[in-house]
Amino acid sequence: MFMASRIQTRAFSASARNLSKVTVLGAAGGIGQPLSLLLKLNPRVTELALYDIRGAPGVAADVSHVNTKSNVKGYEPTPSGLASALKGAEVVLIPAGVPRKPGMTRDDLFNTNASIVRDLAKACAESAPEANILVISNPVNSTVPICAEVFKARGVYNPKRLFGVTTLDVVRASRFVSEIKKTDPVDEKITVVGGHSGVTIVPLFSQSSHPDLSSNADLVKRVQFGGDEVVKAKDGAGSATLSMAMAGARMAESLLRASQGEKNVVEPTFVDSPLYKDQGIDFFSSQVELGPNGVEKILPIGKVDAVEEKLIEACLTDLKANIQKGKAFVAENPGN
Numbered sequence: 001m002f003m004a005s006r007i008q009t010r011a012f013s014a015s016a017r018n019l020s021k022v023t024v025l026g027a028a029g030g031i032g033q034p035l036s037l038l039l040k041l042n043p044r045v046t047e048l049a050l051y052d053i054r055g056a057p058g059v060a061a062d063v064s065h066v067n068t069k070s071n072v073k074g075y076e077p078t079p080s081g082l083a084s085a086l087k088g089a090e091v092v093l094i095p096a097g098v099p100r101k102p103g104m105t106r107d108d109l110f111n112t113n114a115s116i117v118r119d120l121a122k123a124c125a126e127s128a129p130e131a132n133i134l135v136i137s138n139p140v141n142s143t144v145p146i147c148a149e150v151f152k153a154r155g156v157y158n159p160k161r162l163f164g165v166t167t168l169d170v171v172r173a174s175r176f177v178s179e180i181k182k183t184d185p186v187d188e189k190i191t192v193v194g195g196h197s198g199v200t201i202v203p204l205f206s207q208s209s210h211p212d213l214s215s216n217a218d219l220v221k222r223v224q225f226g227g228d229e230v231v232k233a234k235d236g237a238g239s240a241t242l243s244m245a246m247a248g249a250r251m252a253e254s255l256l257r258a259s260q261g262e263k264n265v266v267e268p269t270f271v272d273s274p275l276y277k278d279q280g281i282d283f284f285s286s287q288v289e290l291g292p293n294g295v296e297k298i299l300p301i302g303k304v305d306a307v308e309e310k311l312i313e314a315c316l317t318d319l320k321a322n323i324q325k326g327k328a329f330v331a332e333n334p335g336n
Protein backbone atom coordinates (compact mmCIF):
# COMPACT_ATOMS: atom_id res chain seq x y z
CA MET A 1 0.00 0.00 0.00
CA PHE A 2 2.74 2.37 1.15
CA MET A 3 4.87 1.29 -1.80
CA ALA A 4 2.03 1.80 -4.27
CA SER A 5 1.30 5.32 -3.09
CA ARG A 6 4.99 6.19 -3.26
CA ILE A 7 5.20 4.97 -6.80
CA GLN A 8 2.04 6.86 -7.65
CA THR A 9 3.43 10.07 -6.16
CA ARG A 10 6.64 9.66 -8.09
CA ALA A 11 4.78 8.97 -11.32
CA PHE A 12 2.65 12.03 -10.74
CA SER A 13 5.56 14.35 -10.06
CA ALA A 14 7.44 13.05 -13.10
CA SER A 15 4.50 13.72 -15.39
CA ALA A 16 3.77 17.06 -13.70
CA ARG A 17 7.33 18.09 -14.44
CA ASN A 18 6.81 17.25 -18.08
CA LEU A 19 3.69 19.36 -18.46
CA SER A 20 5.00 22.38 -20.27
CA LYS A 21 2.84 25.34 -21.13
CA VAL A 22 4.47 27.61 -23.70
CA THR A 23 3.06 31.06 -24.48
CA VAL A 24 3.69 33.18 -27.57
CA LEU A 25 3.04 36.92 -27.33
CA GLY A 26 2.74 38.30 -30.85
CA ALA A 27 1.53 34.92 -32.14
CA ALA A 28 -0.30 36.22 -35.23
CA GLY A 29 2.75 37.94 -36.73
CA GLY A 30 5.30 36.94 -39.33
CA ILE A 31 7.41 35.13 -36.73
CA GLY A 32 4.55 34.25 -34.38
CA GLN A 33 2.65 32.06 -36.85
CA PRO A 34 5.44 29.71 -38.00
CA LEU A 35 6.83 29.69 -34.45
CA SER A 36 3.45 28.55 -33.14
CA LEU A 37 3.37 25.81 -35.77
CA LEU A 38 6.85 24.57 -34.83
CA LEU A 39 5.91 24.58 -31.13
CA LYS A 40 2.77 22.57 -31.95
CA LEU A 41 5.03 19.99 -33.56
CA ASN A 42 7.19 19.76 -30.42
CA PRO A 43 6.06 16.87 -28.19
CA ARG A 44 7.61 18.56 -25.13
CA VAL A 45 5.02 21.33 -25.39
CA THR A 46 1.79 20.12 -23.82
CA GLU A 47 -0.13 23.40 -23.84
CA LEU A 48 0.33 26.21 -26.35
CA ALA A 49 -1.12 29.62 -25.50
CA LEU A 50 -1.30 32.19 -28.32
CA TYR A 51 -1.80 35.89 -27.69
CA ASP A 52 -1.70 38.91 -30.00
CA ILE A 53 -3.44 42.26 -30.18
CA ARG A 54 -5.19 40.84 -33.23
CA GLY A 55 -5.85 37.45 -34.72
CA ALA A 56 -4.56 35.00 -32.10
CA PRO A 57 -7.81 32.96 -31.84
CA GLY A 58 -7.73 32.42 -35.62
CA VAL A 59 -4.11 31.27 -35.63
CA ALA A 60 -4.87 29.01 -32.66
CA ALA A 61 -7.89 27.43 -34.37
CA ASP A 62 -5.76 26.73 -37.44
CA VAL A 63 -2.72 25.33 -35.58
CA SER A 64 -4.96 23.30 -33.24
CA HIS A 65 -5.95 21.00 -36.12
CA VAL A 66 -2.38 19.76 -36.47
CA ASN A 67 -2.61 16.23 -35.13
CA THR A 68 -0.17 16.29 -32.25
CA LYS A 69 -1.27 15.81 -28.62
CA SER A 70 -0.85 19.34 -27.24
CA ASN A 71 -3.78 21.65 -26.58
CA VAL A 72 -3.77 25.05 -28.27
CA LYS A 73 -5.73 28.08 -27.15
CA GLY A 74 -5.92 31.56 -28.61
CA TYR A 75 -6.64 34.45 -26.26
CA GLU A 76 -8.61 37.65 -26.72
CA PRO A 77 -6.65 40.92 -26.81
CA THR A 78 -7.73 42.04 -23.34
CA PRO A 79 -5.79 42.34 -20.07
CA SER A 80 -7.57 39.24 -18.75
CA GLY A 81 -6.88 37.38 -22.03
CA LEU A 82 -3.19 38.23 -21.67
CA ALA A 83 -3.14 37.20 -18.00
CA SER A 84 -4.80 33.86 -18.78
CA ALA A 85 -2.40 33.22 -21.68
CA LEU A 86 0.51 33.70 -19.28
CA LYS A 87 -0.74 31.88 -16.17
CA GLY A 88 1.29 28.74 -15.51
CA ALA A 89 3.61 29.24 -18.49
CA GLU A 90 7.04 27.63 -18.27
CA VAL A 91 8.33 29.43 -21.36
CA VAL A 92 7.11 32.74 -22.81
CA LEU A 93 8.36 33.78 -26.25
CA ILE A 94 7.93 37.44 -27.21
CA PRO A 95 8.03 38.26 -30.94
CA ALA A 96 5.58 41.17 -30.53
CA GLY A 97 6.48 44.46 -32.19
CA VAL A 98 7.27 45.99 -35.53
CA PRO A 99 9.98 44.70 -37.89
CA ARG A 100 12.45 46.75 -39.93
CA LYS A 101 12.01 48.20 -43.39
CA PRO A 102 14.98 48.77 -45.74
CA GLY A 103 17.24 51.58 -44.56
CA MET A 104 16.36 51.14 -40.88
CA THR A 105 18.60 49.88 -38.11
CA ARG A 106 17.21 47.74 -35.32
CA ASP A 107 17.63 50.72 -33.03
CA ASP A 108 15.15 52.62 -35.24
CA LEU A 109 12.50 50.20 -33.90
CA PHE A 110 13.14 51.31 -30.32
CA ASN A 111 10.50 54.04 -30.20
CA THR A 112 7.70 51.64 -31.11
CA ASN A 113 8.87 48.40 -29.59
CA ALA A 114 10.19 49.63 -26.23
CA SER A 115 6.72 50.35 -24.85
CA ILE A 116 5.24 47.17 -26.36
CA VAL A 117 7.89 45.06 -24.63
CA ARG A 118 7.67 47.07 -21.39
CA ASP A 119 3.91 46.45 -21.17
CA LEU A 120 4.18 42.76 -22.02
CA ALA A 121 6.99 42.39 -19.47
CA LYS A 122 4.67 43.90 -16.85
CA ALA A 123 2.03 41.33 -17.68
CA CYS A 124 4.68 38.57 -17.41
CA ALA A 125 5.88 39.93 -14.06
CA GLU A 126 2.31 39.82 -12.76
CA SER A 127 1.02 36.57 -14.26
CA ALA A 128 4.12 34.45 -14.94
CA PRO A 129 6.93 35.74 -12.70
CA GLU A 130 8.68 32.36 -12.69
CA ALA A 131 8.56 31.68 -16.42
CA ASN A 132 11.57 31.68 -18.73
CA ILE A 133 11.12 34.84 -20.80
CA LEU A 134 12.58 34.69 -24.33
CA VAL A 135 12.71 38.11 -25.94
CA ILE A 136 12.75 38.16 -29.74
CA SER A 137 11.44 41.73 -30.31
CA ASN A 138 14.09 44.14 -31.53
CA PRO A 139 16.27 45.88 -30.61
CA VAL A 140 17.12 42.88 -28.41
CA ASN A 141 20.14 44.74 -26.98
CA SER A 142 17.66 47.19 -25.41
CA THR A 143 14.44 45.18 -25.01
CA VAL A 144 16.09 42.64 -22.70
CA PRO A 145 17.30 45.37 -20.28
CA ILE A 146 13.78 46.85 -20.47
CA CYS A 147 12.31 43.53 -19.28
CA ALA A 148 14.89 43.31 -16.50
CA GLU A 149 14.03 46.80 -15.23
CA VAL A 150 10.30 46.05 -15.28
CA PHE A 151 10.84 42.82 -13.33
CA LYS A 152 13.16 44.59 -10.85
CA ALA A 153 10.57 47.32 -10.21
CA ARG A 154 8.08 44.60 -9.27
CA GLY A 155 10.58 42.70 -7.10
CA VAL A 156 10.42 39.55 -9.24
CA TYR A 157 13.59 39.81 -11.34
CA ASN A 158 15.34 36.48 -11.75
CA PRO A 159 18.36 36.96 -14.05
CA LYS A 160 18.47 33.21 -14.66
CA ARG A 161 15.09 33.33 -16.41
CA LEU A 162 15.50 36.19 -18.87
CA PHE A 163 16.94 35.49 -22.34
CA GLY A 164 17.48 37.59 -25.43
CA VAL A 165 17.12 35.27 -28.40
CA THR A 166 20.33 35.44 -30.45
CA THR A 167 20.07 31.89 -31.80
CA LEU A 168 19.53 33.13 -35.35
CA ASP A 169 23.06 34.54 -35.42
CA VAL A 170 24.61 31.09 -34.87
CA VAL A 171 22.10 29.48 -37.20
CA ARG A 172 23.21 31.90 -39.94
CA ALA A 173 26.90 31.58 -39.11
CA SER A 174 26.83 27.79 -39.38
CA ARG A 175 24.91 27.92 -42.66
CA PHE A 176 27.17 30.57 -44.22
CA VAL A 177 30.30 28.63 -43.24
CA SER A 178 28.86 25.40 -44.63
CA GLU A 179 28.25 27.13 -47.94
CA ILE A 180 31.90 28.20 -48.13
CA LYS A 181 33.40 24.96 -46.89
CA LYS A 182 30.89 22.65 -48.61
CA THR A 183 30.06 20.94 -45.32
CA ASP A 184 26.90 20.02 -43.44
CA PRO A 185 25.85 23.01 -41.27
CA VAL A 186 24.96 20.56 -38.47
CA ASP A 187 28.70 19.98 -38.05
CA GLU A 188 29.59 23.68 -38.01
CA LYS A 189 29.60 24.82 -34.39
CA ILE A 190 30.25 28.55 -34.57
CA THR A 191 30.30 30.59 -31.38
CA VAL A 192 28.80 34.07 -31.76
CA VAL A 193 29.01 36.51 -28.85
CA GLY A 194 28.04 40.10 -28.00
CA GLY A 195 24.60 41.41 -28.86
CA HIS A 196 22.09 41.20 -31.67
CA SER A 197 22.68 44.02 -34.12
CA GLY A 198 25.39 44.96 -36.61
CA VAL A 199 28.83 45.24 -35.08
CA THR A 200 27.62 43.98 -31.70
CA ILE A 201 27.34 40.53 -33.33
CA VAL A 202 30.79 38.91 -33.06
CA PRO A 203 31.45 35.50 -34.62
CA LEU A 204 34.46 33.69 -33.18
CA PHE A 205 35.66 31.64 -36.12
CA SER A 206 39.07 31.12 -34.49
CA GLN A 207 37.30 28.75 -32.08
CA SER A 208 35.68 26.74 -34.90
CA SER A 209 37.18 24.02 -37.04
CA HIS A 210 38.01 26.73 -39.61
CA PRO A 211 40.15 29.27 -37.71
CA ASP A 212 41.25 30.73 -41.07
CA LEU A 213 37.78 32.23 -41.48
CA SER A 214 38.32 34.91 -38.83
CA SER A 215 40.27 36.90 -41.43
CA ASN A 216 37.44 36.54 -43.96
CA ALA A 217 36.05 40.06 -43.55
CA ASP A 218 33.17 39.44 -45.98
CA LEU A 219 31.98 36.44 -43.99
CA VAL A 220 32.25 38.29 -40.67
CA LYS A 221 30.22 41.13 -42.17
CA ARG A 222 27.64 38.72 -43.58
CA VAL A 223 27.05 37.24 -40.11
CA GLN A 224 26.87 40.71 -38.55
CA PHE A 225 24.47 42.02 -41.18
CA GLY A 226 22.61 38.83 -42.17
CA GLY A 227 19.36 40.39 -41.00
CA ASP A 228 19.82 43.26 -43.48
CA GLU A 229 20.09 40.77 -46.33
CA VAL A 230 16.57 39.54 -45.56
CA VAL A 231 15.15 43.03 -44.93
CA LYS A 232 16.47 44.13 -48.32
CA ALA A 233 15.16 41.06 -50.15
CA LYS A 234 11.70 41.40 -48.56
CA ASP A 235 11.72 44.97 -49.82
CA GLY A 236 9.44 46.59 -47.26
CA ALA A 237 7.49 43.47 -46.25
CA GLY A 238 9.43 42.93 -43.03
CA SER A 239 12.46 41.01 -41.84
CA ALA A 240 13.41 37.39 -41.14
CA THR A 241 10.39 35.40 -39.97
CA LEU A 242 10.83 31.77 -41.04
CA SER A 243 14.48 31.33 -40.06
CA MET A 244 13.71 33.27 -36.87
CA ALA A 245 10.79 30.99 -36.06
CA MET A 246 13.12 28.00 -36.41
CA ALA A 247 15.73 29.68 -34.21
CA GLY A 248 13.15 30.63 -31.55
CA ALA A 249 11.69 27.12 -31.54
CA ARG A 250 15.20 25.71 -31.12
CA MET A 251 15.87 27.96 -28.11
CA ALA A 252 12.53 27.01 -26.51
CA GLU A 253 13.22 23.32 -27.13
CA SER A 254 16.66 23.64 -25.51
CA LEU A 255 15.14 25.20 -22.38
CA LEU A 256 12.53 22.45 -22.17
CA ARG A 257 15.18 19.74 -22.63
CA ALA A 258 17.24 21.29 -19.84
CA SER A 259 14.24 21.70 -17.54
CA GLN A 260 13.34 18.06 -18.11
CA GLY A 261 16.75 17.01 -16.81
CA GLU A 262 18.95 16.80 -19.90
CA LYS A 263 22.54 17.79 -19.12
CA ASN A 264 25.01 19.87 -21.14
CA VAL A 265 22.39 21.80 -23.08
CA VAL A 266 24.24 24.86 -24.34
CA GLU A 267 22.85 27.73 -26.41
CA PRO A 268 24.12 31.20 -27.20
CA THR A 269 21.86 33.79 -25.58
CA PHE A 270 21.87 37.40 -24.41
CA VAL A 271 21.65 37.30 -20.63
CA ASP A 272 22.49 39.20 -17.47
CA SER A 273 26.16 38.29 -17.54
CA PRO A 274 29.27 38.83 -15.42
CA LEU A 275 31.58 38.71 -18.45
CA TYR A 276 31.88 42.49 -19.01
CA LYS A 277 30.15 43.87 -15.90
CA ASP A 278 33.42 45.48 -14.83
CA GLN A 279 33.10 47.66 -17.95
CA GLY A 280 29.51 48.61 -17.10
CA ILE A 281 27.97 46.12 -19.52
CA ASP A 282 25.31 44.12 -17.69
CA PHE A 283 24.07 41.96 -20.57
CA PHE A 284 26.08 39.94 -23.02
CA SER A 285 25.41 37.04 -25.34
CA SER A 286 27.68 34.03 -25.05
CA GLN A 287 27.46 30.28 -24.77
CA VAL A 288 25.19 29.52 -21.82
CA GLU A 289 24.58 26.14 -20.23
CA LEU A 290 20.87 25.75 -19.50
CA GLY A 291 19.34 23.85 -16.58
CA PRO A 292 16.09 23.37 -14.69
CA ASN A 293 16.46 26.88 -13.25
CA GLY A 294 17.14 28.56 -16.58
CA VAL A 295 20.73 29.80 -16.78
CA GLU A 296 22.93 27.14 -15.21
CA LYS A 297 26.36 28.46 -16.17
CA ILE A 298 27.66 31.29 -18.33
CA LEU A 299 30.63 29.93 -20.19
CA PRO A 300 33.76 32.07 -20.60
CA ILE A 301 34.49 33.67 -23.97
CA GLY A 302 37.65 31.60 -24.32
CA LYS A 303 40.65 32.36 -26.49
CA VAL A 304 40.12 34.83 -29.32
CA ASP A 305 42.53 36.06 -31.99
CA ALA A 306 43.66 39.64 -32.66
CA VAL A 307 40.96 40.30 -35.29
CA GLU A 308 38.24 39.10 -32.94
CA GLU A 309 39.63 41.13 -30.06
CA LYS A 310 39.10 44.27 -32.16
CA LEU A 311 35.57 43.15 -33.07
CA ILE A 312 34.74 42.67 -29.39
CA GLU A 313 36.04 46.15 -28.60
CA ALA A 314 33.75 47.71 -31.22
CA CYS A 315 30.86 45.57 -29.97
CA LEU A 316 31.22 46.72 -26.37
CA THR A 317 30.90 50.42 -27.19
CA ASP A 318 27.60 50.01 -29.06
CA LEU A 319 26.26 47.42 -26.68
CA LYS A 320 26.82 49.62 -23.66
CA ALA A 321 24.83 52.44 -25.26
CA ASN A 322 22.00 50.10 -26.31
CA ILE A 323 21.68 48.63 -22.82
CA GLN A 324 21.77 52.07 -21.22
CA LYS A 325 19.04 53.26 -23.57
CA GLY A 326 16.74 50.41 -22.49
CA LYS A 327 17.31 51.07 -18.81
CA ALA A 328 16.81 54.82 -19.20
CA PHE A 329 13.55 54.24 -21.08
CA VAL A 330 11.98 52.38 -18.14
CA ALA A 331 13.31 54.92 -15.64
CA GLU A 332 11.77 57.78 -17.63
CA ASN A 333 8.65 55.93 -18.83
CA PRO A 334 7.63 53.50 -16.13
CA GLY A 335 4.10 53.28 -17.57
CA ASN A 336 1.13 52.24 -15.42
Ligand SMILES: NC(=O)C1=CN([C@@H]2O[C@H](COP(=O)(O)OP(=O)(O)OC[C@H]3O[C@@H](n4cnc5c(N)ncnc54)[C@H](O)[C@@H]3O)[C@@H](O)[C@H]2O)C=CC1
Nearest residue numbers: 026028029030031052053095096097098099136137138244
Ligand atom coordinates in the same frame (compact mmCIF):
# COMPACT_ATOMS: atom_id res chain seq x y z
N1 LIG B 1 15.81 38.32 -32.21
C1 LIG B 1 15.91 38.08 -33.49
O1 LIG B 1 16.84 37.41 -33.93
C2 LIG B 1 14.89 38.60 -34.45
C3 LIG B 1 13.96 39.53 -34.05
N2 LIG B 1 13.00 40.00 -34.89
C4 LIG B 1 12.04 40.98 -34.37
O2 LIG B 1 10.81 40.33 -34.02
C5 LIG B 1 9.76 41.31 -34.04
C6 LIG B 1 8.54 40.76 -34.75
O3 LIG B 1 8.81 40.56 -36.12
P1 LIG B 1 7.66 40.04 -37.13
O4 LIG B 1 6.97 38.87 -36.55
O5 LIG B 1 8.29 39.93 -38.44
O6 LIG B 1 6.66 41.28 -37.10
P2 LIG B 1 5.10 41.30 -37.48
O7 LIG B 1 4.68 42.72 -37.60
O8 LIG B 1 4.84 40.39 -38.62
O9 LIG B 1 4.42 40.67 -36.20
C7 LIG B 1 4.41 41.29 -34.96
C8 LIG B 1 3.15 40.89 -34.23
O10 LIG B 1 3.18 41.51 -32.94
C9 LIG B 1 1.85 41.87 -32.64
N3 LIG B 1 1.84 42.87 -31.58
C10 LIG B 1 2.11 44.20 -31.64
N4 LIG B 1 1.95 44.75 -30.43
C11 LIG B 1 1.58 43.76 -29.59
C12 LIG B 1 1.27 43.70 -28.22
N5 LIG B 1 1.30 44.80 -27.44
N6 LIG B 1 0.93 42.52 -27.68
C13 LIG B 1 0.89 41.40 -28.45
N7 LIG B 1 1.16 41.38 -29.76
C14 LIG B 1 1.51 42.56 -30.32
C15 LIG B 1 1.28 42.38 -33.97
O11 LIG B 1 -0.14 42.40 -33.96
C16 LIG B 1 1.86 41.37 -34.95
O12 LIG B 1 0.98 40.26 -35.13
C17 LIG B 1 10.36 42.55 -34.65
O13 LIG B 1 10.66 43.49 -33.65
C18 LIG B 1 11.62 42.06 -35.33
O14 LIG B 1 12.59 43.05 -35.48
C19 LIG B 1 12.93 39.55 -36.17
C20 LIG B 1 13.82 38.61 -36.63
C21 LIG B 1 14.91 38.10 -35.83
Ligand SMILES: O=C([O-])CC(=O)C(=O)O
Nearest residue numbers: 100138168227228239240
Ligand atom coordinates in the same frame (compact mmCIF):
# COMPACT_ATOMS: atom_id res chain seq x y z
O1 LIG C 1 17.27 42.16 -39.14
C1 LIG C 1 16.22 42.34 -38.50
O2 LIG C 1 15.68 43.43 -38.32
C2 LIG C 1 15.60 41.16 -37.85
C3 LIG C 1 16.62 40.43 -37.09
O3 LIG C 1 16.91 40.72 -35.96
C4 LIG C 1 17.41 39.42 -37.81
O4 LIG C 1 17.02 38.97 -38.91
O5 LIG C 1 18.46 39.05 -37.29
